[in-house]
Amino acid sequence: MGPEITHHPLARADGSATLSSNLYTVLAAVSGPIEVQRRDELPEEAAIEVNIRPSSGVGGPRERWLESVVTAVLRSVLLVHMHPRTLVQVTLQLTRAPTVKLKGAVGDVAALPTLVNAAVLALVDGGLPMASTVVAALVAVSREGGVGVEPGEKGLVGCGSVHALAYTLHGEMLLNESAGSFGVEQWGEVADAAERACVAAMGPGGQDEEMVNGASEATPWLRQELEERARDAVAWRDAT
Amino acid sequence: MAKDASPVPGLAFPRETFAKLTPAPFLHAHLKQAKPVRPSGRAVGDFREPTINIGSLSHSNGSAVVRLGDTAVVCGVRAEILLASDIPSPPKEDLSESQMLENLGLIVPNVELSTGCSPNHLPGNAPGTQAQALSYRLSSLLYSSEMLRPQDLRIEYTTPQTDDDLPDQGPQVVTKAYWTLYIDILCIALDGNAYDAAWIAVIAALQDCKLPKAWWDQDREMVLCSPLASEASKLHLRDVPIPATFAIFSTLSPLKQRSEADHWVMADPDEFEAALCAEMVTMVVRTGAGINDSIVRIEKHGGGMVGRTAMKECFGMALARAKNIRRVLQID
Numbered sequence: 001m002g003p004e005i006t007h008h009p010l011a012r013a014d015g016s017a018t019l020s021s022n023l024y025t026v027l028a029a030v031s032g033p034i035e036v037q038r039r040d041e042l043p044e045e046a047a048i049e050v051n052i053r054p055s056s057g058v059g060g061p062r063e064r065w066l067e068s069v070v071t072a073v074l075r076s077v078l079l080v081h082m083h084p085r086t087l088v089q090v091t092l093q094l095t096r097a098p099t100v101k102l103k104g105a106v107g108d109v110a111a112l113p114t115l116v117n118a119a120v121l122a123l124v125d126g127g128l129p130m131a132s133t134v135v136a137a138l139v140a141v142s143r144e145g146g147v148g149v150e151p152g153e154k155g156l157v158g159c160g161s162v163h164a165l166a167y168t169l170h171g172e173m174l175l176n177e178s179a180g181s182f183g184v185e186q187w188g189e190v191a192d193a194a195e196r197a198c199v200a201a202m203g204p205g206g207q208d209e210e211m212v213n214g215a216s217e218a219t220p221w222l223r224q225e226l227e228e229r230a231r232d233a234v235a236w237r238d239a240t
Numbered sequence: 241m242a243k244d245a246s247p248v249p250g251l252a253f254p255r256e257t258f259a260k261l262t263p264a265p266f267l268h269a270h271l272k273q274a275k276p277v278r279p280s281g282r283a284v285g286d287f288r289e290p291t292i293n294i295g296s297l298s299h300s301n302g303s304a305v306v307r308l309g310d311t312a313v314v315c316g317v318r319a320e321i322l323l324a325s326d327i328p329s330p331p332k333e334d335l336s337e338s339q340m341l342e343n344l345g346l347i348v349p350n351v352e353l354s355t356g357c358s359p360n361h362l363p364g365n366a367p368g369t370q371a372q373a374l375s376y377r378l379s380s381l382l383y384s385s386e387m388l389r390p391q392d393l394r395i396e397y398t399t400p401q402t403d404d405d406l407p408d409q410g411p412q413v414v415t416k417a418y419w420t421l422y423i424d425i426l427c428i429a430l431d432g433n434a435y436d437a438a439w440i441a442v443i444a445a446l447q448d449c450k451l452p453k454a455w456w457d458q459d460r461e462m463v464l465c466s467p468l469a470s471e472a473s474k475l476h477l478r479d480v481p482i483p484a485t486f487a488i489f490s491t492l493s494p495l496k497q498r499s500e501a502d503h504w505v506m507a508d509p510d511e512f513e514a515a516l517c518a519e520m521v522t523m524v525v526r527t528g529a530g531i532n533d534s535i536v537r538i539e540k541h542g543g544g545m546v547g548r549t550a551m552k553e554c555f556g557m558a559l560a561r562a563k564n565i566r567r568v569l570q571i572d
Contacts, residue, residue, distance in 0.1 A: 061376035068373045072541040075518060079494055104342050105384040105537070131494060163538075170498075172544025176551070179384055181526070181534050184555045191548050 002201065002221025003117065007229060008125055015126020018095075019118040022152050023138075025096035026114050028122035032088030040087065045080035047087045052115065055094040062108065070115055073136075073166060073175045077120075079129040088128060090119050098153045105179035106156055112164040112177055113138045117222075124226065134174060135198040135222055136166035139190045141182060147189050149197045163187075165194035169202050264516050267489060271504045280309075280510060287484070287508040287561050288433075290440055290568060294448040301421075302449025302475075306441040309510060310431035315441035317449045318422045321395070321463050322346070324415055337390045342383045346393055349378045349423040351438060357430040358511060374434060377539070378425070378442065381524060385536055387477045388446070393419040395463055397456035416456040417463045421449070432510035433485050435522060440482075443569055449475050480571055481536040482562035483524040485509065486554055487517035490545045503545040507557055519543030521551070523558040528566065533559055 003021045010016035013029040033046055040047050050067045053059055070092070078088065092115050102110060113136035120134050140151035140159040148155050156162060161180025167173055173195075178187065196218065203220025259266045259279065270277055276284050288309035297303035300316035322344070324330065331343050341347060353371040356363040367375070382388075395417040423445065425438045453471035457464045466472075487509035492501035505521075506513055514520075519542035527533045535555065540546065546554070 061372040061379075064369045064372035065376040068369055069539075069541050072518070072520075076541075076543045081494055103339060103384065105380050108380065168544060171547075173547055173551075174541070174544045176538050176540040178535070178538040179380075181536060183532065183534055184552055187535060187538070188548060188552070191551075 002219050002224075003114075005121060005221075005225050007225075013122075013126070015122045015124070015128070017118060017121035017125055019114060019121060020096070021114045021117075021138075022150060023098050023156070024094060024111055024114040026118035027093045027095055028118035029091045029093075030088065030119075030122040030126040030128065032090075032126065032128060033083035033086035034089060036085060036087035041085045042080075044084050046078070046083040046085075048075050048078065048080070049087060049089045050074065050119070051089070051091045053091070053093045055097045066108065066111065066115065069112065069175070069177065070119060073116055073134070074119060074123070076174050077130050077132060077134050077168065078123065079131055082129050088123075090122065092119060098156070100153050100157055102156055106159065106162050109162045109164045109177045109179050110138055110156055112136065112175070113166070116164075116166050116175065121225070125229070132168040132170060132172075133202050133222060133226070134166050134168055135201040136164060136175060137194045137197040137201075139163045139165065139194050139197075141180070141186060141190060145186065147186075147193050149193050161186075163190045163194065165191060165198070167195050167198035169199065171195060171199065259512070263512065267513065267516055268491060271489060272502070276504060278506060279512060284504055285507050285557055287557075287564075290437070290565070292440065292444050292568060294444050300445075301451060302445045302447070304441045304444030304448060306437050306444060308433060308437040308440070308508070310429055311433060311437045311510075312427070312429040313434070313437045313441045314426045314428055315438070315445040316424050317445045318424070319419045319449070319451050320422060321454070322418045322420045323463070324417055338386050340390050341388065341393070344418060344420075346418055346420050347379070347382050347388065347423065348420065349375055349382060349425065349442065351375045351378065351425045351427070351434070353427050353430070353434070355426055355428060357427040361427075361430065370434075374438065377435065378423075378438060381439070381481070381483075381537060382423075382442070385479070385481050385524075387480055388421075389476055389478065392451070392473075392475050393421070395419065395454045395456060397458070417454070419451055419454075421446075430511060432512075432514045433508050436483050436485050436508065440565060440569070443477065443480055446475055446477055447569065447571075451475070477571075479526055479528065479531060480566070480569075481524045481526045482558075482565045483522055483537075484554070484558035484561040486521045486523075486557075487514050488519035488521065488543060488545050489513065489517050490519065490543060492543070492545065501545070505546065505550060505554065507561075517542075519545060521546060521554055523554055525555065525558045525562045527559055527562045528571070 006018040015030040018027045050071045052063045116136040141161045143160045161182040163178040166175035200218035203223035291307040293305040301319045302317040351374040353361045354365040397416045399412045450472040453466040490503035522539040524537035
């Protein structure tokens with residue numbers, strides 16, 4: 001089920017991907033490792049620059065804040081020491097946003113998982129070395145306390161709190177942005193649900209998705225996408 | 241090499257040189273002791289105690305100066321009138337009160353870091369990513385916390401009853417104008433944790449803020465304000481949330497095993513510590529008499545060393561910090 005993914009839509013970027021979740025669509029483009037400006041260069045690691053463009057307008061402080069969050073998440077997973085004194089430039093263009101007007105903080109948090117997932121897909125497409133795959137998930141808690149992973153617009157409008165979390169395959173929490181009003185036990189439930197969803201999306205090897213316990217929405221979509229890309233990459237060998 | 245009368249065993253150069261040459265091993269050497277301590281002398285979980293001075297700016301409606309260790313922030317609140325007739329698309333009736341402030345943009349914070357507050361922030365530059373992100377985070381928290389009551393910012397006019405009105409129709413109350421609060425935060429010294437210091441300054445300044453008594457004059461068709469200080473009113477802040485920022489120093493390296501990595505969670509980082517930490521956690525919590533302890537905002541990114549258990553510990557520390565700051569700000 002997972003999000004809709006398009007592979008390598010841009011021919012001139014080193015890596016690119018579009019990702020469509022049920023709320024946002026993001027076109028991600030990665031260039032790197034490329035030449036870096038002298039003032040931005042770091043002697044022992046690659047510099048990471050993220051540019052986020054909203055679906056309408058040019059972007060202001062909200063986009064600068066989103067960029068700082070996505071940069072921090074990518075820096076924790078990219079192997080920056082392998083390309084010192086270079087730049088990895090990630091551009092994320094939001095092409096579709098929810099039609100209903102979400103409250104400020106809710107809309108900001110809701111955009112993050114799609115942005116992070118699209119950026120990771122584009123980085124993989126561009127062949128940049130990463131320590132692990134990363135998946136981000138959006139979780140909303142209704143006013144009654146029900147926890148729902150990947151909510152739609154309806155789930156977000158009346159929610160008590162909204163949470164964006166990203167996990168690596170080893171269960172390390174790389175991102176947690178939460179807004180609303182919630183207790184620490186409820187946050188624990190949210191973190192559990194998000195970890196299950198993220199680890200399921202990366203799918204441990206060999207596990208049949210039908211056997212996954214009761215969660216038909218927990219398809220290993222990232223694993224399937226990456227396996228398909230890997231198969232396509234070596235398809236020429238069977239053709240010749 | 242300085243020829244000391246009693247040379248320090250093990251070190252051939254002074255502490256400050258060690259800190260400048262290899263800052264990460266310097267911090268690591270402090271933290272890996274049996275009783276971890278930070279270069280500033282604080283314990284790992286110690287926050288800096290803030291010093292707050294309010295009402296020092298005479299031309300602002302409210303002001304506060306907050307010192308958090310060597311971080312010093314000045315906040316001024318200026319109230320300007322926004323006429324309802326000047327609003328291009330007035331808010332619809334079904335817009336909830338909580339969204340009205342955000343829809344009209346009645347609270348406008350702005351953080352200015354380019355004041356020469358640190359060597360990285362030379363004066364005269366346009367706001368960089370850090371300043372813009374700080375401004376946005378403060379704006380987002382001000383709106384989503386719903387601390388300010390929309391009715392405090394309304395200037396209303398009661399239309400007088402005329403003979404044409406229906407007898408059971410009461411006097412109509414119309415909002416003729418709104419108070420817009422321009423909150424300017426200037427960082428005059430930066431030693432880490434600008435966010436916590438800025439938020440405390442904003443709360444203190446809003447608590448100090450006095451709005452003059454304003455009414456709509458139907459004959460002159462304008463808003464008039466009373467110059468009398470006795471008629472001015474203060475803002476009501478309800479359920480004020482308090483943030484706590486943590487920096488996580490880790491020895492994780494892609495060249496070493498993940499299991500060998502160690503990490504320490506430092507509360508209220510100063511600039512030296514923050515420069516060495518990629519992973520940061522900010523937790524904004526609400527506490528107080530009569531309300532349940534709850535979390536309003538979590539911002540965590542930059543690394544994966546902090547998991548569920550550590551986050552719950554951070555919550556405990558954030559609660560204690562919130563109780564202390566509420567006491568300092570004299571919120572009951």
